[in-house]
Amino acid sequence: MNIVELVKNAGVVGAGGAGFPTHIKLSAKVDTVIANGAECEPLLRCDQQIMDIYAARVVRGLQLAVESTGAKNGIIALKEKYHKVTESLQREISKLPQKNISIFHLGNFYPAGDEFVLVYEVTGKIIPEGGLPLNVGIVVDNIVTIINIANAVDGEPVTDRPLTVCGAVKNPFTAFFPVGTSVSEIIKFAGGSPLAEYTVLDGGPMMGTIIPESASITKKTSGILVLPSDSEVVYQKTNRHAVKQIKSACEQCQDCTEICPRFLLGHTLECHKIQRSTSAGLQDNITQAFMCCECGLCDWVCPVKLSPRRVNQENKRQLFKQGVKNPHHKTPTGVHPMRDYRRVPIERVLGRMDLIKYDKPAPFTDKKFDISKVAIPLHQNVGVPAEPIVKVGDVVKKGQLIAKIPEGKLSANIHASIDGKITEINSFIKIER
Numbered sequence: 001m002n003i004v005e006l007v008k009n010a011g012v013v014g015a016g017g018a019g020f021p022t023h024i025k026l027s028a029k030v031d032t033v034i035a036n037g038a039e040c041e042p043l044l045r046c047d048q049q050i051m052d053i054y055a056a057r058v059v060r061g062l063q064l065a066v067e068s069t070g071a072k073n074g075i076i077a078l079k080e081k082y083h084k085v086t087e088s089l090q091r092e093i094s095k096l097p098q099k100n101i102s103i104f105h106l107g108n109f110y111p112a113g114d115e116f117v118l119v120y121e122v123t124g125k126i127i128p129e130g131g132l133p134l135n136v137g138i139v140v141d142n143i144v145t146i147i148n149i150a151n152a153v154d155g156e157p158v159t160d161r162p163l164t165v166c167g168a169v170k171n172p173f174t175a176f177f178p179v180g181t182s183v184s185e186i187i188k189f190a191g192g193s194p195l196a197e198y199t200v201l202d203g204g205p206m207m208g209t210i211i212p213e214s215a216s217i218t219k220k221t222s223g224i225l226v227l228p229s230d231s232e233v234v235y236q237k238t239n240r241h242a243v244k245q246i247k248s249a250c251e252q253c254q255d256c257t258e259i260c261p262r263f264l265l266g267h268t269l270e271c272h273k274i275q276r277s278t279s280a281g282l283q284d285n286i287t288q289a290f291m292c293c294e295c296g297l298c299d300w301v302c303p304v305k306l307s308p309r310r311v312n313q314e315n316k317r318q319l320f321k322q323g324v325k326n327p328h329h330k331t332p333t334g335v336h337p338m339r340d341y342r343r344v345p346i347e348r349v350l351g352r353m354d355l356i357k358y359d360k361p362a363p364f365t366d367k368k369f370d371i372s373k374v375a376i377p378l379h380q381n382v383g384v385p386a387e388p389i390v391k392v393g394d395v396v397k398k399g400q401l402i403a404k405i406p407e408g409k410l411s412a413n414i415h416a417s418i419d420g421k422i423t424e425i426n427s428f429i430k431i432e433r
């Protein structure tokens, strides 16, 4: 079996949040593969520790991705401040006979891990509007995905997921958990929250989404963040009046545009113009919302605390509903001359969000937690859900295939993450020990 088939069988998907089936990416022919270790979401401490502990796996996974795509080189991109991680990776790279794997250091700014930003920082290439790294001969995979590629080729399917549990919990930490573990159980392992009322996010404060505590972790969950329900971050994510507020309070200061990472890359995205048209009920420039990656940076620079991101989101939703397609496909010829001076340091983002008090270590533990049941979602990927191949009452072993890619569809296989008996099949497969 070749690398693509092994990765497909193992159910590897983009672990950085997108969930794109990795076997499709590895089928492409490109010049460069970038292992994305930027982990630019504030407070998360997963990738930076995993890269250090599993440095050999990272290098092997990247080599396999390079081999599969016929790339000339593989680059591990991580923050310059991770000196120890760099040493670990460098040690592994130096053992390789061929010299096609290297390290690239990124600054500590947000969103260094956004694929468009990352590709420009690492290679100087600008991905066209509405495009993919593939358009400039590049594949980008998250560090955990890269490790999963190495595991897949060694016969290990994706059953566990490393993540950081942080924020308003007693003991923040980072560890592997079986896919399908309940979020409430993970919060208990962190000593619970000292707060009477809190809200849980899947991911970091910038792009993470609010989830119920009863939810399960997926192959894409890089963090469980607990925040006070009355925090600014939760307010921004739940505020349903963003459009009305833009109409009454947008000062047209242009700060949202000036700081926007996509605008600074030369894309047709002048956020203040979208806000102006939305306020006036006009259509001019509204399709620029297609260029917005919803990184959320504009929300935290807006002097009157509006949420241009939510407005862009809503405009995109309306455009999709009307069947409007993205008309923007320009390839910028150069970046904004002030781009280097407008990169926003993570500390500044944290300060704006009032989250500095949660900026603490979340040390990795290899402790094996006693997980007695899991509910594994069938839809954890871009494309359609996987099809169950087990039935209630079946006894399964960890690593056994329990749901497979429907014939001819874009999807990803799913494997049992603990030993046990299938007790329910719904939009998830529940396994109890």
Ligand code: SF4
Pocket: 249, 250, 251, 252, 253, 254, 255, 256, 257, 271, 272, 275, 301, 302, 303, 304, 306, 308
């Ligand atoms: S930063 Fe805020 S006030 Fe300024 S143009 Fe953007 S949405 Fe309007």
Ligand code: SF4
Pocket: 256, 259, 260, 261, 262, 263, 269, 271, 291, 292, 293, 294, 295, 296, 297, 298, 299, 308, 309, 312
């Ligand atoms: S969320 Fe705001 S800053 Fe981020 S890409 Fe969209 S408009 Fe730009």
